[in-house]
Amino acid sequence: MRKRVMAAIAAVVVLAVVLVFWLRSRGHEATDDAQVDGRITQIAAKVGGPVLKVNVDNNNAIGAGTVLVQIDPRDYEVAVEKAKAELADAQANAAAATTNVPISRIETTAGVNTASGGVQQAEAGVTGAEREIQVAQANVVSAQARQREKEAAATKAARDVERFRGLVQKDEISQQQFDAAVAAADAARASADAAKSEVIAAQGSITVAEQRAQQARGAAAQARAGLATAQTAPQQLQVTQARAAAAQARVAQAQAALKQAQLNLEYTAIKAPGAGIVSRKAVEPGQIVQPGQPLMAIVDLEKIWITANFKETQLKSMRPGQKATVEVDALGGREFEGHIDSIAAATGAKFSLLPPENATGNFVKVVQRIPVKIYLEAGQDPDHRLRPGMSVTPTVYVR
Numbered sequence: 001m002r003k004r005v006m007a008a009i010a011a012v013v014v015l016a017v018v019l020v021f022w023l024r025s026r027g028h029e030a031t032d033d034a035q036v037d038g039r040i041t042q043i044a045a046k047v048g049g050p051v052l053k054v055n056v057d058n059n060n061a062i063g064a065g066t067v068l069v070q071i072d073p074r075d076y077e078v079a080v081e082k083a084k085a086e087l088a089d090a091q092a093n094a095a096a097a098t099t100n101v102p103i104s105r106i107e108t109t110a111g112v113n114t115a116s117g118g119v120q121q122a123e124a125g126v127t128g129a130e131r132e133i134q135v136a137q138a139n140v141v142s143a144q145a146r147q148r149e150k151e152a153a154a155t156k157a158a159r160d161v162e163r164f165r166g167l168v169q170k171d172e173i174s175q176q177q178f179d180a181a182v183a184a185a186d187a188a189r190a191s192a193d194a195a196k197s198e199v200i201a202a203q204g205s206i207t208v209a210e211q212r213a214q215q216a217r218g219a220a221a222q223a224r225a226g227l228a229t230a231q232t233a234p235q236q237l238q239v240t241q242a243r244a245a246a247a248q249a250r251v252a253q254a255q256a257a258l259k260q261a262q263l264n265l266e267y268t269a270i271k272a273p274g275a276g277i278v279s280r281k282a283v284e285p286g287q288i289v290q291p292g293q294p295l296m297a298i299v300d301l302e303k304i305w306i307t308a309n310f311k312e313t314q315l316k317s318m319r320p321g322q323k324a325t326v327e328v329d330a331l332g333g334r335e336f337e338g339h340i341d342s343i344a345a346a347t348g349a350k351f352s353l354l355p356p357e358n359a360t361g362n363f364v365k366v367v368q369r370i371p372v373k374i375y376l377e378a379g380q381d382p383d384h385r386l387r388p389g390m391s392v393t394p395t396v397y398v399r
Contacts, residue, residue: 034308038388046267083258094247301384306374317398344371
């Protein structure tokens with residue numbers, strides 16, 4: 001009799017335990033296939049060069065914008081100055097080419113009017129001759145400017161020769177360098193003399209232009225010759241406009257090159273995109289880095305979440321927003337509160353390097369796991385003790 005009573009009591013206890021376990025387990029789902037995740041930003045060099053300074057070390061806490069690595073900027077500074085000079089040259093050429101467009105348009109109109117015949121042709125010839133005078137006067141001004149430029153260059157070259165003369169006597173420079181300076185001075189003086197001749201020729205062209213103006217008033221034959229020139233004026237205008245457009249395009253190209261050079265100079269100071277902890281530092285001062293070379297990683301401990309790989313049979317009642325608790329092994333089983341943020345769009349196997357292929361017919365049903373993203377409630381980890389990769393045991397309350 002006593003044995004029956006003990007057996008009955010044991011059966012009741014077992015039944016009670018089973019009942020309690022069933023009541024507790026039916027309202028939540030748990031898994032030990034879970035870990036802490038976070039944002040890990042890989043820092044890489046955008047430009048190459050020798051490393052001058054590394055300002056951080058592994059496990060250092062840094063803020064957004066902190067200069068992590070400084071690459072030698074001297075080559076990139078020279079590139080910026082070169083790009084600025086090329087831009088200035090392109091802008092000057094564009095200004096000159098643009099100025100020629102209205103001049104060519106005026107000449108085209110004048111040529112057509114010249115070709116209208118009769119008195120109008122003769123008057124147009126006079127107008128063209130007077131324009132030649134203006135052009136000749138402009139050429140004189142331009143030639144005089146070139147003469148002043150060549151004279152200045154010749155003076156500088158002569159001074160260089162005198163300065164090098166003392167240096168070659170002291171054997172501080174080679175005789176070849178001195179001979180080159182003398183040759184450069186002779187060439188500069190010859191160029192100055194040629195520029196002076198150009199001024200004289202340009203001044204003479206003014207007189208020639210005035211004579212042509214007088215001849216145009218009584219020479220209808222010259223007007224008929226101008227008709228042939230007038231017929232090609234529209235095409236010449238198109239050529240001038242095309243040259244102006246090409247010059248403007250070169251300006252835009254030079255501006256883009258300058259911006260790229262400035263960006264490359266900025267990239268020599270590698271900065272942190274956000275706050276976090278430095279990890280996996282792989283760069284030292286004096287090392288030569290290449291564009292795209294990984295240097296270190298930044299772990300953002302402010303944005304931490306849990307990736308829990310639940311079995312597909314556990315997802316029947318799971319929904320975003322449901323409450324969850326997370327037990328952290330590394331913290332002695334400490335629990336954190338959170339909620340489901342989202343459920344992955346595919347199983348983990350689908351994103352593996354070699355996803356399973358079941359089309360061959362050799363199919364064995366295996367329960368798949370689907371990642372569930374759980375966000376922790378704010379303010380539970382002020383000391384940032386949670387680190388990506390820690391093992392955790394999340395429990396989701398589905399009821």
